[in-house]
Amino acid sequence: MAKEYLDDHFPNWEKHLFPMKAKKVKCASGKMKSIGTIIKDIIIPHRKGNISLNPEFIVLEDAHILGFLLKTDYQRMYGIDIYNSKNRNITMGTKKGKKFSLDIYKMSTHDTLE
Numbered sequence: 001m002a003k004e005y006l007d008d009h010f011p012n013w014e015k016h017l018f019p020m021k022a023k024k025v026k027c028a029s030g031k032m033k034s035i036g037t038i039i040k041d042i043i044i045p046h047r048k049g050n051i052s053l054n055p056e057f058i059v060l061e062d063a064h065i066l067g068f069l070l071k072t073d074y075q076r077m078y079g080i081d082i083y084n085s086k087n088r089n090i091t092m093g094t095k096k097g098k099k100f101s102l103d104i105y106k107m108s109t110h111d112t113l114e
Contacts, residue, residue, distance in 0.1 A: 034058050040057060
């Protein structure tokens with residue numbers, strides 16, 4: 001998660017920053033500077049029941065990301081599968097037919113992250 005994103009959306013986020021063991025963070029353009037980790041609840045609203053996640057994010061000093069990245073290990077742990085077809089959909093858990101529409105353009109940051 002980009003430090004800049006946290007600055008814009010979550011004042012006083014530094015109070016919740018945890019130290020991070022030495023870990024290399026790389027991207028296509030090279031190494032990135034990590035400053036710690038933070039746990040942020042993610043709530044994806046849906047009329048049949050909200051989807052709630054509690055992942056730990058690495059905070060990056062030099063990232064220029066407008067949102068956050070949820071690694072595939074969290075997706076597997078929570079049973080998330082995202083279908084990228086005409087409309088973006090998400091499934092949670094192992095129940096068949098539990099497919100939710102995920103319209104990211106209609107969600108505000110306040111609705112999805114707390």
